[in-house]
Amino acid sequence: MLITPSVRLVRQLGAGGMGAVWVADHLTLRTQVVVKFMSAELARDPASVARFSKEASAAAAVKSPHVVQTFDHGVAASGAPFIVMELLEGEDLRSCIARKRTLSVAEVAGILGQACKALARAHAAQIVHRDIKPDNIFLCHAEEGDVFVKILDFGIAKTGDSTGFGATRTGALMGTPYYMSPEQALGTKGTDLRTDLWSLGVVAFEAMTGAPPFEGETIGALAVAIAHGPMPVPSRVNAELGEAIDAWFARACARDVAARFASAKELSDAFQNASRGISGVPSASPIAETVLPPPLVITAHVRDPNAPSLSTTAPISDIDNPDGEARGVPAATSKAKVGAVAAVVVGGAIAAFYLVPKIGSGAGTGGEIVPGAASASSAPSAGAATEVAPLNRWVHVEPPGNSSIVLGVATETTADPGFRPSRQIRPPSAAYEIQQHEVTREELDRLIASRPELPAGLRDGAWLTVPAWLPKDAAARGKYPATGVPWGTAAAYCQAIGGSLPTEEQWEFAARGKELRPFPWGSAPLDLALTAAFRGKAATLGPVMSSNQDETPGGPEMALFDLAGNALEWTADLYRDDRPGQDERWVQEGGLTFRSVRGLPVADAVPKSVPANGAAYRQALCATGTCSADTAKTLQWVGFRCARPGQ
Numbered sequence: 001m002l003i004t005p006s007v008r009l010v011r012q013l014g015a016g017g018m019g020a021v022w023v024a025d026h027l028t029l030r031t032q033v034v035v036k037f038m039s040a041e042l043a044r045d046p047a048s049v050a051r052f053s054k055e056a057s058a059a060a061a062v063k064s065p066h067v068v069q070t071f072d073h074g075v076a077a078s079g080a081p082f083i084v085m086e087l088l089e090g091e092d093l094r095s096c097i098a099r100k101r102t103l104s105v106a107e108v109a110g111i112l113g114q115a116c117k118a119l120a121r122a123h124a125a126q127i128v129h130r131d132i133k134p135d136n137i138f139l140c141h142a143e144e145g146d147v148f149v150k151i152l153d154f155g156i157a158k159t160g161d162s163t164g165f166g167a168t169r170t171g172a173l174m175g176t177p178y179y180m181s182p183e184q185a186l187g188t189k190g191t192d193l194r195t196d197l198w199s200l201g202v203v204a205f206e207a208m209t210g211a212p213p214f215e216g217e218t219i220g221a222l223a224v225a226i227a228h229g230p231m232p233v234p235s236r237v238n239a240e241l242g243e244a245i246d247a248w249f250a251r252a253c254a255r256d257v258a259a260r261f262a263s264a265k266e267l268s269d270a271f272q273n274a275s276r277g278i279s280g281v282p283s284a285s286p287i288a289e290t291v292l293p294p295p296l297v298i299t300a301h302v303r304d305p306n307a308p309s310l311s312t313t314a315p316i317s318d319i320d321n322p323d324g325e326a327r328g329v330p331a332a333t334s335k336a337k338v339g340a341v342a343a344v345v346v347g348g349a350i351a352a353f354y355l356v357p358k359i360g361s362g363a364g365t366g367g368e369i370v371p372g373a374a375s376a377s378s379a380p381s382a383g384a385a386t387e388v389a390p391l392n393r394w395v396h397v398e399p400p401g402n403s404s405i406v407l408g409v410a411t412e413t414t415a416d417p418g419f420r421p422s423r424q425i426r427p428p429s430a431a432y433e434i435q436q437h438e439v440t441r442e443e444l445d446r447l448i449a450s451r452p453e454l455p456a457g458l459r460d461g462a463w464l465t466v467p468a469w470l471p472k473d474a475a476a477r478g479k480y481p482a483t484g485v486p487w488g489t490a491a492a493y494c495q496a497i498g499g500s501l502p503t504e505e506q507w508e509f510a511a512r513g514k515e516l517r518p519f520p521w522g523s524a525p526l527d528l529a530l531t532a533a534f535r536g537k538a539a540t541l542g543p544v545m546s547s548n549q550d551e552t553p554g555g556p557e558m559a560l561f562d563l564a565g566n567a568l569e570w571t572a573d574l575y576r577d578d579r580p581g582q583d584e585r586w587v588q589e590g591g592l593t594f595r596s597v598r599g600l601p602v603a604d605a606v607p608k609s610v611p612a613n614g615a616a617y618r619q620a621l622c623a624t625g626t627c628s629a630d631t632a633k634t635l636q637w638v639g640f641r642c643a644r645p646g647q
Contacts, residue, residue: 003035003076007084018042019080023087026071033071034088038081049081051155056083058154061125066118068138068150088150090141093134093207102238103207105245105275111137112204114149116268119200122151123193123264128158130191132199133179134206158191177222178212179203182255185223194260197267201252204271208245209237213253227255228645230500236573239584244274392443394433395560396646397506400514407508407516408578409613418616420579427509431646434502434510437544437561438569438639439493442478444485447496467636469540479543481567481639487595487623490570490640499644501572504618506643507598511563511615513552519614520552520563526600526610531565533600533614534607541566541602541637564614567639568599568621575620592625602637 001009006028013021019039026033042048056073072084093111097103103111115137122129129136131153140148181198183191205213213232216222234249235241248270254260261267405427408419419425467484471477485493487501494500502510511520519526528534530549532542545551545561552560563569575587575594587594600617611617621638622631 003082004072004074004084007033007035007072009035024084026084029071032087034085036083036085037076040080043079043081052081052083054157054159055153055155058122058127058157058159059085061159062118062122062127062154063125064118064121066114066149066151067121067154068152088138088140090139090147092152093137093139093203096139097134097207097210102210105208105241108204108207109272109275110147111139111149111207112200112271113268115151115200116264118149118151119193119196119264122154122157123196126159127154128191128193129154129196129199130156130158130184131176131179132196132203133176134203135176137203177219177226178214180223180226181257182227183257185226192257193263194257197261197264198253200264200267201249204252205232205234205249208241209234211237213249230503230645231255236503236576239574239576239587244276248274392439392641393436393557394644394647395436395510395554395558396431396433397428397510398431398646399429400427400509402514405514405516407505407512407616409616412579414612415609416611416613416616417618418578418611418613419576419618423576423578423580425505428503428505432502432506432643433646434506434560434643435641436559438481438567438641439490440478440544441480441482444482444493445478447493476543480541481544481562483541483567483637483639484635485570485638485640486635487570487621491572494640494642497642499642501570501640502643504571504573504576504596504598507563507569507571508615510560511552511598517552517615518612520560521549522553524549526564526614528606531600532562532602533565534604534610535602536605537603539603539637563598564600564617565602566599568597568601568619568634568637570621570623570638570640571596571598578618587620590625592627593623594620595623597621597638603634 003009003024006026008025008027010023010025010032013023013034015021019037019042022035022037024033024035025031038048038052042052053073056070059067060070068088069086070083071086073082075081091099115132119129119132129151132151136152138150138152140150142148177185179199179202181191181195184195202213214222214225214229216225231250231253233246235243235246251259251261251270252267261270403426406421407425407427408421408423409416410421412420412422470480491501511517517523526533527549531547532540532550544566547562547565550562550565552558552563554560573596575584575596577584597619598617600611600614601619621634622628
């Protein structure tokens with residue numbers, strides 16, 4: 001069948017809600033090409049037709065070998081709009097990440113460099129792509145195993161003219177949510193080339209860590225996370241990445257547009273510089289898909305032509321819960337992800353990509369079992385945050401004015417655990433809030449009872465054990481810390497109430513304050529009769545806020561309790577060695593991951609020398625994977641509290 005006098009259809013590659021893709025013979029050029037047809041339903045929508053035409057004209061206007069070549073576009077005799085493009089052999093970056101899990105820094109440097117060449121040409125032509133994502137970065141097979149990058153799909157590109165389809169109304173979202181810049185996510189006016197640079201930063205983060213940096217349960221929640229949520233740090237997700245990559249990402253994805261790289265070339269050159277000295281060996285495997293016991297797990301990317309699309313041009317007012325207090329856990333640790341991104345041309349075929357939650361089941365670790373409730377497969381809605389326990393107030397913490405403050409122990413040579421001064425761990429730079437005490441069993445029970453839609457990881461209580469030393473009376477027991485809670489479940493709980501687990505920096509600075517107190521209460525020595533720590537085989541925990549020593553200054557409303565003693569506490573971070581330059585691959589290797597736990601150990605015997613900086617004390621604990629029996633024993637002493645950005 002001839003579409004034009006020189007283009008004859010050969011076979012269909014794929015079809016979906018957006019349309020169909022065919023391989024065709026180009027009789028004049030004597031080569032095979034791809035013909036992309038718009039569906040009849042979309043062809044009745046003038047805006048969709050205009051966008052389809054824009055894809056062809058914008059791509060043709062960018063004179064770069066790294067942009068998919070467009071030969072022709074028009075309307076077939078059947079009335080279906082079409083585009084004739086070059087036929088590509090290879091895979092898109094989305095498929096590559098799904099197959100390899102993570103890419104090495106060297107691989108990402110090569111892909112970024114070529115993608116930036118394409119964007120530099122587009123930006124010079126006053127074209128902003130606005131939908132840079134792994135699906136639209138195609139990796140062509142070249143000679144000798146090399147990869148040649150092509151940028152696809154200029155369908156929502158913004159052109160230099162201020163009229164026609166290139167003009168977008170304020171308040172409209174243009175792009176795919178995971179990769180949107182804050183200005184895109186909020187639908188603000190004046191989007192320029194730096195929105196593409198933000199998206200490339202997000203793509204690089206995902207390629208190196210295996211997961212996008214920002215997440216949310218709804219589009220509105222995701223928009224809030226992108227615009228206001230905690231800024232993730234790549235090296236905390238993939239321990240092989242260094243501070244130079246962290247600094248590069250912080251600038252590429254700076255929320256202040258003026259602070260970002262000024263051009264695609266500058267972004268690419270900076271990444272090449274940051275990657276020097278980092279091994280080209282592929283990164284360590286990302287977090288395993290099992291948690292001990294497993295609360296929430298994510299499957300790999302799944303393709304489903306029927307998956308709903310989150311690529312949208314809906315007004316911001318139409319988005320579900322734009323004001324939701326979504327504050328997820330770091331990108332590679334969050335266990336609940338948004339469902340779907342737009343259909344794209346992949347090697348000549350239309351396909352949809354989406355992520356689905358996979359709920360795990362757990363086994364108990366001994367002791368009396370807390371009855372569980374019926375499971376639900378939906379993940380916690382960060383946009384529907386619930387204050388489940390008014391007694392556990394959020395305490396506001398202001399960042400220090402002194403940027404020279406360094407957290408951790410005082411000297412390099414001490415035997416005490418804690419970040420060494422040479423590690424240069426700095427306090428948080430933004431205000432935040434942290435819960436006044438450890439989450440109690442009563443709080444956890446309240447949340448489970450009030451939220452029937454919670455995921456199985458929170459609703460299945462079969463692995464939430466009650467140690468033998470806890471009171472048998474339910475009311476009394478409810479005042480004790482919720483210990484025995486796996487890391488993933490603690491993270492899911494915090495997300496469900498609009499927060500996240502605190503980072504190590506947030507936890508330690510809250511405990512020590514601007515004056516860097518050695519203990520939360522100050523410089524007075526640790527009194528083991530007053531603070532639950534180092535109690536050995538006779539160890540028990542107490543109700544929260546029951547210590548007559550373990551509280552920070554500030555009075556009843558502003559004090560924080562039980563940071564040194566009582567339960568150990570999970571943090572959001574993968575464990576980092578106390579000293580710089582150490583081999584940290586073990587923290588996510590062999591299907592296991594290790595997170596940092598804070599607080600003084602309660603079940604250890606009294607050491608010969610009590611730590612001089614008790615608030616800096618830290619240790620690693622297996623968080624995901626098939627952890628040892630010792631981990632299960634330790635979990636009875638591990639609880640958590642939540643943090644959130646300053647209100």
